[in-house]
Amino acid sequence: MSTIRTVDLEKTYSDNGVPVHALRGVSIEVEEGEFTVIAGPSGSGKTTLLNMIGALDTPTRGKVFLDGEDISELNRNELGELRLKKIGFVFQAYNLIPVLSALENIEFTMMLAGVPEKERHERAFAAMEKLHIAELAKKRPNEMSGGQQQRVAVARAVVNNPTIILADEPTANLDSETGADLLDMMETMNREHNITFIFSSHDPQVIDRARRLLILKDGKIAEDRR
Amino acid sequence: MLLKLAWRNIWRNSRRSILVLISAIVGLIAILLYESLSMGMIHQMLGNQIGSHVTHIQIHKNGFNDNKIIQNNIADAQEITAALDSENRIKHYSERVLSYGILSSASSASGILLAGVVPDQEAQVTIIKQSLEEGRYLSGEKHEIVIGQKLAEKLEVGLGDKVVAMASSLDGDIGSDVFRVVGIYRTFSSDFDRVHGFVALENLQEMLDFGTRISEVAILLENANASQSVASILKETLGDRYEVLPYQELLPLLVMQVDVSRQAMFVFYAIIGIAMIFGIINTMLMSVLERIQEFGVLMAVGMKNRRLFNMVLLEALLLGITGTIIGLILGYLCYLPLATNGMDLRNFSDGLGALGIGAIIYPELTPQSVVNAALIVPIFSVLGAIYPAIRAVRLNPISAIRHV
Structure with missing residues (x-):
């Protein structure tokens, strides 16, 4: 059974009364352990597709299945619960909580999931050590570089053991060397722990590392390369 | 977190x-x-x-509070004082004779509430003795009166001056007596000072042909909060002939x-x-x-x-x-x-x-x-x-x- 399956996914926005067709019938399947990049020009629907898979948005038509469960019909709170348990997000702008330290940021999603304090502390520390950022534990986001913040954001995404990790342009704000380091780290996690990654990016160095490349054009899958 | x-x-x-x-x-x-x-x-x-006159509880003959005529009196206070002595929450009590009347001096006259009190008892339940500005408190002798400063001003009298009190006696005649001002007090309330005069209990009883009757017993408790519970116990003990009023009923406003x-x-x-x-x-x-x-x-x-x-x-x-x-x-x-x-x-x-x-x-x-x-x-x-x-x-x- 595939981890993610979308069936004829369509999304239409209204932009000042003018309908915008962001997705026009996207059907894909992503298996467990894949390292997939969704690429395509701006406005091709990358982020919209990622939002649908990430249970952040609901489709106008079509269905999204996560671990076999149809998530297109869930309400706001059920979607929240699903995101908490099954999806890890890495955002372009890192989006750590500014008043919490790195360690606390990583613990935060576990706190939301109801993990007891001692356990989440241990798990957060273990994740930081694995990602070689243990020395950042007490630092707040404004005391860290962009690369460091994005590593903390990755640790936050993985620590709850999600089914998939969705990364929306994770290297866009990083220089190429830092971006490469980050991608190394994500690749290692994918290889060693079989974590499923789906990226949306037009950064060539992200595309180069894709083991599966989905190219979107005008809201449709133009190419599916493995 | x-x-x-x-x-x-x-x-x-x-x-x-x-x-x-x-x-x-x-x-x-x-x-x-x-x-x-x-x-x-x-x-x-x-x-x-409470401190100047009302105290925590007052006991009268039934009906006195609504109609303060001297015919509404307590003929024998012994039954009451016996009940009071057996209640340990009571600190002190004072037997009083009260009568509305007129106090006149050589130059003026004023309506007053004349209170006949046992000086030692009264001094334990009210602050009149402590509020004296001039002179001294009642000694228990006859023909002594203590009045408020405002009343003294109105009557234009001072210490040692004579005043004449007149009030309706028990049999309906006018009872009167001459008093010498021995003390002038001043409390926190100018209204109170304008109308209250204190004389010896027996003196007033004699002036009003009152015998050993009294008008009220004023009671001070150890703790003001107990006023209602003590009043209800006393009410039960003394029966309907008397009204037992806690200060909440005496000062409703x-x-x-x-x-x-x-x-x-x-x-x-x-x-x-x-x-x-x-x-x-x-x-x-x-x-x-x-x-x-x-x-x-x-x-x-x-x-x-x-x-x-x-x-x-x-x-x-x-x-x-x-x-x-x-x-x-x-x-x-x-x-x-x-x-x-x-x-x-x-x-x-x-x-x-x-x-x-x-x-x-x-x-x-x-x-x-x-x-x-x-x-x-x-x-x-x-x-x-x-x-x-x-x-x-x-x-x-x-x-x-x-x-x-």
């Missing part, structure tokens, strides 16, 4: 939070001072009435004023609370609008609406509690010197005298008013945060994350 997050969020914009804290602190100090002052004033009024003043406090709370609530709404709304992107991320990573809602309320609650702690401490520090030294209102003392209050008011802070004050700011803070919290949970995570 949510607590830690909420607390740190408060201090992200410390200037704004401090402004809210200041408004809470000033409001609380105002509440504490206003409440303690008004309670102190009313209790002083009540205390003065003043007791009502205490209640009204307590209710007025709630209006005051509401005014302070409403003034504060707009500050909280403004602050929390600004704080929510500044963090739209962050709320989007919190929602994206799975924070449920209820939790997000509670987090915003928690921030306001913490702000309210912080303001309350500081406000209570500062309010108490402002109250302490006033409670010890009193608030000197001598400039207004004529008006206060007419109200039965002294020139110096001692504010009184009760545990209840501290609890009320402590609750008011946190409650209104949370109420004020509801709308901003609703705004926060209504955000759409996708557009919120993209918000700049």
Whole structure:
């Protein structure tokens, strides 16, 4: 059974009364352990597709299945619960909580999931050590570089053991060397722990590392390369 | 962790939070001072009435309180005093003969309430002896009278001067006697001082052909709060021939004023609370609008609406509690010197005298008013945060994350 399956996914926005067709019938399947990049020009629907898979948005038509469960019909709170348990997000702008330290940021999603304090502390520390950022534990986001913040954001995404990790342009704000380091780290996690990654990016160095490349054009899958 | 997050969020914009804290602190100090002052004033009024004449409980022949004629008298007080001696919550009591009459001097005359008292007994239950400004208290000898300063002024008499008292005697004739002013007192109430004159019990009994009858027994308790329970026990023991009235029934207007003043406090709370609530709404709304992107991320990573809602309320609650702690401490520090030294209102003392209050008011802070004050700011803070919290949970995570 595939981890993610979308069936004829369509999304239409209204932009000042003018309908915008962001997705026009996207059907894909992503298996467990894949390292997939969704690429395509701006406005091709990358982020919209990622939002649908990430249970952040609901489709106008079509269905999204996560671990076999149809998530297109869930309400706001059920979607929240699903995101908490099954999806890890890495955002372009890192989006750590500014008043919490790195360690606390990583613990935060576990706190939301109801993990007891001692356990989440241990798990957060273990994740930081694995990602070689243990020395950042007490630092707040404004005391860290962009690369460091994005590593903390990755640790936050993985620590709850999600089914998939969705990364929306994770290297866009990083220089190429830092971006490469980050991608190394994500690749290692994918290889060693079989974590499923789906990226949306037009950064060539992200595309180069894709083991599966989905190219979107005008809201449709133009190419599916493995 | 949510607590830690909420607390740190408060201090992200410390200037704004401090402004809210200041408004809470000033409001609380105002509440504490206003409440303690008004309670102190009313209790002083009540205390003065009780201390100058009313006492905690009075016993009369049934009907006396509504119709204070001397025919409504207690023929034999022994039954009553025996009941009083067996109740250990009673501190002292005083037997009195009361009669309305006229007191005249060489130059003027005035209507008065003449009280015949046993000097030693009366000195234990009222403050007349301590309130003497000139002369001395009754010795128990005949033809001595102690009057209030206002009455002395009206009659234009001083110590040693003679006055003539006239009152209706028991058989309907006019009883009269000559008294020499031995003492002039001044209580907190100028009204009281204008109409009350004190003479020896037996002297008045003789003047009114009263025999050994008395009009009332005035009782002082160890603890004023027991007045109603002691009164009901005495009522049961003494039966229907007598009326046993606690001060709450003797001073209904003043007791009502205490209640009204307590209710007025709630209006005051509401005014302070409403003034504060707009500050909280403004602050929390600004704080929510500044963090739209962050709320989007919190929602994206799975924070449920209820939790997000509670987090915003928690921030306001913490702000309210912080303001309350500081406000209570500062309010108490402002109250302490006033409670010890009193608030000197001598400039207004004529008006206060007419109200039965002294020139110096001692504010009184009760545990209840501290609890009320402590609750008011946190409650209104949370109420004020509801709308901003609703705004926060209504955000759409996708557009919120993209918000700049």
